Amino acid sequence: MSEASQPLLAHRSALRRVDWSAPAVCAIPVAVVAVMAWMLGEIAWLGADKLSWTFLTEAPRNAGREGGIGPIIASTGLIVGICLATALPLAVATSVLIAEYLPAHSRTVRVMRTLLDVLAAVPSIVFGVFGYAFFALALGFGFSILSGGLTLATMILPILIGSIEQSLRAVPLDMRIAGAGLGMTRPAVIARVLLPLASPGILAGTLLGLGRALAETAALVFTSGYVARMPESLLDSGRTLSIHVFDLSMNVPGGSGPAAGTTLLLVLLLLVLNGALLWLIAIWRRRTGMSFTLTP
Amino acid sequence: MSWPQAAERRAGQGAADRWLAALLWAAALFSSGIVFVIVSTVAVEAIPFLREIGLTRLVSDEGWYPTYGRFQMTAMLIGSLVVAAGACVLALPAGVVSAVYLAFYAGRWSGRIYQRLLEILAGIPSVVLGFWGLTTVVPLIAKVEQPGTSLLAASFVLTLMILPTVALIAFARIAAVPDAYYRGAIGLGFSRWQAIRQVVLPAARPGIATGCILAFARALGETMAVVMVAGNIVQVPTSVFQPVRTLSANIALEVGYAMDVHRSSLFASATILVLAVLVIFAVGRWVAREDAHV
Numbered sequence: 036m037s038e039a040s041q042p043l044l045a046h047r048s049a050l051r052r053v054d055w056s057a058p059a060v061c062a063i064p065v066a067v068v069a070v071m072a073w074m075l076g077e078i079a080w081l082g083a084d085k086l087s088w089t090f091l092t093e094a095p096r097n098a099g100r101e102g103g104i105g106p107i108i109a110s111t112g113l114i115v116g117i118c119l120a121t122a123l124p125l126a127v128a129t130s131v132l133i134a135e136y137l138p139a140h141s142r143t144v145r146v147m148r149t150l151l152d153v154l155a156a157v158p159s160i161v162f163g164v165f166g167y168a169f170f171a172l173a174l175g176f177g178f179s180i181l182s183g184g185l186t187l188a189t190m191i192l193p194i195l196i197g198s199i200e201q202s203l204r205a206v207p208l209d210m211r212i213a214g215a216g217l218g219m220t221r222p223a224v225i226a227r228v229l230l231p232l233a234s235p236g237i238l239a240g241t242l243l244g245l246g247r248a249l250a251e252t253a254a255l256v257f258t259s260g261y262v263a264r265m266p267e268s269l270l271d272s273g274r275t276l277s278i279h280v281f282d283l284s285m286n287v288p289g290g291s292g293p294a295a296g297t298t299l300l301l302v303l304l305l306l307v308l309n310g311a312l313l314w315l316i317a318i319w320r321r322r323t324g325m326s327f328t329l330t331p
Numbered sequence: 332m333s334w335p336q337a338a339e340r341r342a343g344q345g346a347a348d349r350w351l352a353a354l355l356w357a358a359a360l361f362s363s364g365i366v367f368v369i370v371s372t373v374a375v376e377a378i379p380f381l382r383e384i385g386l387t388r389l390v391s392d393e394g395w396y397p398t399y400g401r402f403q404m405t406a407m408l409i410g411s412l413v414v415a416a417g418a419c420v421l422a423l424p425a426g427v428v429s430a431v432y433l434a435f436y437a438g439r440w441s442g443r444i445y446q447r448l449l450e451i452l453a454g455i456p457s458v459v460l461g462f463w464g465l466t467t468v469v470p471l472i473a474k475v476e477q478p479g480t481s482l483l484a485a486s487f488v489l490t491l492m493i494l495p496t497v498a499l500i501a502f503a504r505i506a507a508v509p510d511a512y513y514r515g516a517i518g519l520g521f522s523r524w525q526a527i528r529q530v531v532l533p534a535a536r537p538g539i540a541t542g543c544i545l546a547f548a549r550a551l552g553e554t555m556a557v558v559m560v561a562g563n564i565v566q567v568p569t570s571v572f573q574p575v576r577t578l579s580a581n582i583a584l585e586v587g588y589a590m591d592v593h594r595s596s597l598f599a600s601a602t603i604l605v606l607a608v609l610v611i612f613a614v615g616r617w618v619a620r621e622d623a624h625v
Contacts (some may be wrong), residue, residue, distance in 0.1 A: 049410045056524030060436050061537060064445050065493065071452055072493075074463045081466065128358030130426040136334050138351055151365040156545075156612045157369060158552025160579045163590065164586055168376050189365050208335065215338035222351045245603045250456030253554040253579075257586055269384055277458045281555060284462050291466060298462050305454055313447070 078298050083298025095263050098287045099279065104297055106265035110180060110273025113266060114259055115248050117184025118191065123241060125188075126195035127230075133196075134203035135225055155193035159253040162190050166258035178272040183259025190246035190254055198243060198327075202236025203229060205323045232322075239315040239327060246308050249301065252277040276301045370480035370605060377602045380595035389599075395565045397585070397593040404600060406567045410482075410575040411604075413568060414557060417486030418493055422550075423543050425490070426497025430539075431527055433498070434505045435513075446502075453495035461559030464488040469560055476572040480562030483571040489554045493546040500545070504538025505531060537618050545616035548608045554579040578604055 060097040093103030129147075137144050166186030206229050214224035230237070252275075260272030261282060274282065280297050283290035316327045333440070334343070342348070384402055392403035433442050466486055473479025508531050516526035532539070554577075562574020563584060576584075582597050582604075589597055 053524055056522070057436055058526075060428055060432050062336075063425050064432050067425065067452075068445070068448060070491065074460075074467075076461060077467055078459070119418065125358050125362050128355050129362045132355035133333065136355060145620055147359060147363040149367050153609060153612065154366040154369075156548060156608055157366065158554070158579060158608055159606055160552065160554040160582050161369065161373060161601050163378075164582060164601045165372050168598070169368070169372045189369065192362050192365065211334050211342070212338045215334075215342040219342060220345055220347050221334075221339070221342040222347045225351075242548065246454050250414075250454065250458075252456070252458045253583060256583065267423075275556075277456055280458045280462055281559070285559060286582060294462060295466075298459050301456060302459060305456070306451070307453060309451055321565075330565045 066084075078295065078302055081291075081295035082299030085292055086299055090293075090296055091300075094171045095221065095293070098290070099156065099263060099283050099293055100287060100289050101293075103281060104275055104276070104293070104300075106115065106263060107274055107276060107297070110259070110266050111249070111275040113180045113269065113273060114184045114187065114255070114275055115245060117181060117212035117269065118248050119241065119245065121185060122188035122192050122195055122244065126199055126240075127237070130199035130203060131225055131230075132194050134191045134200050135221070135229065143214075151193040151196055154189075159190065159251060162186055162254040163257050165189075166254060173260055177270065178260030178262075179270045180259055180266055180273045181269045183255045183273070183275075184269075186258045187248045187251060187256050190251065191247050194247060195240050198240025199233070199237050202233035202240070202319075205236065205319075205325045206232045223288065235315050235319045235322065236327060237310055239319065242308050242312045242315070245304055246312075249275075249304060249308075250277065252281050256281070276304075351532035370602075373598055373605065374602050376598035377595055380592055380599045383592055384596065386599075388504050395581075397589070397596055398603040400592075402596050404578065405563050405582075407576050407578045407581050407600075409567050410561075410565075411551055411577040411579065414482060414489065414561065414575060415547055417482060417571070419543070419547055419549045421486070421490040422494045422497055422546060426441045426494050426542075426546070427501050427532075427539060428492070429498035430501035431532075433502045434531075434569065435523065435527060446499075449495040449498050452491065453499070455491075457492060457553060457556040458559070460488050460491055461556035464560040472572065478562060478574065480560055480574050481572045482561070482568045482575045485557045485561035485575065485577075486571075488560055489550050489553060492551050492553060492556065496546045496549060497542050500542030501535070501539045502533040504542070507538070508534045541615045544611055544618065548611040548615070551611070552579060552604065552607055552608050554583050560584050 080175070090103040091108065091295075092105045094106055095104060096102035133144055133147060163186070166182055166189075170176050170182040170185050173179055210228050210232065211224060214228050215221075219227070255275055255278055257276070259274065261274050261278065262272035263274055264271075266273040276297050280294050280301065283294035283297070319325075319327050333339075347435075380402075388402050389404045392401045394401055394403050395406065429445070433446060437445060464487070465480075468487060469479040469481075469484050472481055472484055512530050512534055513526050516530040517523070521529065557577050558580045561577065561580060563576045563580055564574040565576045565581075566573065568575045578600050582601055586594070586597050
């Protein structure tokens, strides 16, 4: 409902009787924001004195009670890197087929989209046991950064495809007609014109997927494993920031200090990611005049 | 937006286009086929359990003592449902009212800020909510009744996880209701709340219901935050202060060390979980289709 349309009429009826619904309705957002502030404030309060350069670079000692999270940051980077390196090309290829080759309302597109929606609805613990049975055992990758990264890749694929397809569809039809008119082939138009124009949207989708990957725990516990040493190869086990928080708060008595520090780092990373996302969406809106739907 | 025919005829010629199309098809079949690989991998691992123990013993056995060959999962099934339902009791009304606030009551800036905050809340990792629940919510509940790790704690943490989903989907559906409905109702002398309650919300009902159904499915599948605050004792809870163990929590707690039939039983419960979520998802879809008829 637009803001412009309601006030004039709504206010006239509000003059007649006091509108008690406003404070009642507004109480809910106030409560939600209060709980969020409580949570984020508490995490900042608990974690702030932990967060230091040495904490970020040192190796954990004494099961993580002392020392830092250097190797954990490295493992997180590797796992997320593998995840994006496999998921992104696959997602771009799938979205280009759906948006540029197949008719928009064809049965094939509908079926593919349904299958991807179903994939997005699968609970993360199921991705975890799948990755354990498939990547770690059947393919023999063991508890490793590789297994974890590939499991996460299957998980974020629908998010990536959804946003990349959306970005390609927002590029005006004229660009395709002009490209064809200049004698370019379709692959050339896609590579030189459409993908560059869609790049802010593609990047926004990538950040969205990155956020999901950073937040994940259940899919990683049985695929990338718990080892907190500095990884030497992609077949080594490595724990992410999220798993570190989980392990410290569940299995290590007296580990809540470093857990709070790691939680704060994780939250800060996600807030930065969120800020970058908003900035990209603003660029996107200016360039295309279209909104960018963040699927919740 | 597919290509206009003439443009496609000109640009879609030559070997390069055919090769690229073949490559893209391969990638697309791979990405849309992954879901089959996932479900079948998990289901195949469940076969030994189905063959040696069978589904009926999930209900008829005495308790969950998998290492002694007793596989009753009723308590955990009930645990999953109760925890998810508890989260919905809080999150659905709060989410719908949040959407109403965004659509009708918020000012230009306050609405935008609240929407951004909901998006941030949706992106908060479950392990972060679990950590906060464990360090803050659980001790508070423990002051009322020990041990603190409980059904209540799990449902409360889950509420925060699914509230943004409900609110953002409901807001999108309410925004899609034609303006004229609201104006018409106001013109007939309805108060703002009456117009929303009796005209706008009923018109948006199928869309809102879909959002709620999806949120319930998410709550059912959520694992880590629940593992951290629910206490994980296998029992049918008789009060909100008692610890519970959900089906997904059970998988996360035991897959690491389970062997043979025990391991297979966990894959069986993962299969049950994914099928349950998919059925709920299909119902959500069906309700959404009803929406399209309106």
